[in-house]
Amino acid sequence: MDDFGLRPLAGGYSGETFVGEAAGERTVVRIYADRGARRGPAAPEIDAALLGLVRGLLPVPEVLEVRRPDETSGTPGLLVTSFLPGERLDLLLPDLDADRRRTVGAELGAMLGRMAQMPLPRAGMVVDGDLSIEPWTGFGDLAGWVEQQRGTTALAEWPEPAYQDLQEVAARAQSHLDEVDRVCLVHSDVNPKNLLVDRATGEVTGLLDWEFAHAGVPGTDLGNLLRFDREPVFAEAVVDGYLRVAGHLDDLDAPDGRQRLLDRARAADLLALVDLAGRRGENPVADRADALLRAIATTGDLHAWPF
Structure with missing residues (x-):
């Protein structure tokens, strides 16, 4: 790609994202050649429409x-966007002192709280540039999702007692999600490699990579962000920021609102955690997800932490 002035973007795990230049300004070029192409021909338009929807409300x-x-002609889809400032949070977070971790966490929580207030008519996948939603079959059945994964993924290798424990956890998790009817x-x-932050101020300058965006349960992104990043100062600030912005929703202003939020966030993230654990052996993240999911199943605690 050097012949065209494109260089691979650091941290672009898909191998399809590049830094370019237009009129003297840096740009980001996403070429939907492999993984992106598997999403279908509408993928560039969907990503563009999502960015247009949230721009001004979120740092995109x-x-x-x-x-x-x-x-x-065999030409792949293409999306060109502006280049955002900031450093990737996965690289920055270990170097931040407690005050700066608190600032960044509160900013992120507030951002997720704003997203939780962006209503959509039904749960499902975004399927076109008009942001049409195709409903999921089986939505609202975590136990059914676990059973499906048991037959087709690395969960097939789990001993039967551990699998039964996981089914019980999934049923309890679903009861937390059923408390919210929107x-x-x-x-x-929303994980640190997809977040850009200004080192000096703690301002969140970018939320990147919207390929998995969908209409779903409030709190899902909170569970995603805090799946592995649980350092107390950072995690507590994230929850504080979320509640400051969206604490009036979903009965979170009750005395146990903080615990309700965390329970729902962990429950909502269980679906993604099962999906990741089902790919154990493919990469370190999947292996870590498997270890976390086994701890949750063994203890029956959505907040279990084995590391």
Whole structure:
């Protein structure tokens, strides 16, 4: 790609994201050639529409150009956006002192609280550039999801007692999710490698990589962010920030609102955790997810921490 002035973007795990330049300004170019292409021909338009929907409310780049793939010529889809400032949080967070971790956490919690207030009509996947939602079959059945994964993923290797423990946890988790009767926009991959932060101020300058965005349960992104990043100062600030912005929703202003929020966040993240654990052996993140899921199943505690 160097011949075209494109360089791989550091941290772009898909291998399809590059830094380019237009009119003297840096840009980010996403080429939907492999993983992106598997999402279908509408993927560039969906990502562009999502960025347009939240821009001004969340720190996302400006869309500069979007192209659908051309089957006739074999040209892949393309999305060009502005380049955002900041450092990736996964690289920055270990170096921050307690005060700065608190600042960053509160900013992130407030951002997730704003997302929790973006209502959508039904749960499901975004399927086109008009942001149409295709409902999920089996939504609201975590135990059914676990059973499905048992037959087709690495969960098949779990001993039967551990699997039964996981089914019981899934049923209890579903009861937490059933307390909320609305859906909202969910990014679904809010983890430090997809977040940009200004080192000096703690301001969140970017929320990247919207390929897994969908309409889902409020609190899902909170559970995602705090799945592995549980350092107390940071985690407590994230929850504080969320409650400051969205604490008036979903009965979170009750005396036990903080615990309700964390219970729902862990419950909502269980679906993604099961999916990741089902790919144990593929990468270190999947292996870590498997260890966490086994601890949750063994203890019956959604908040279990084995590390």
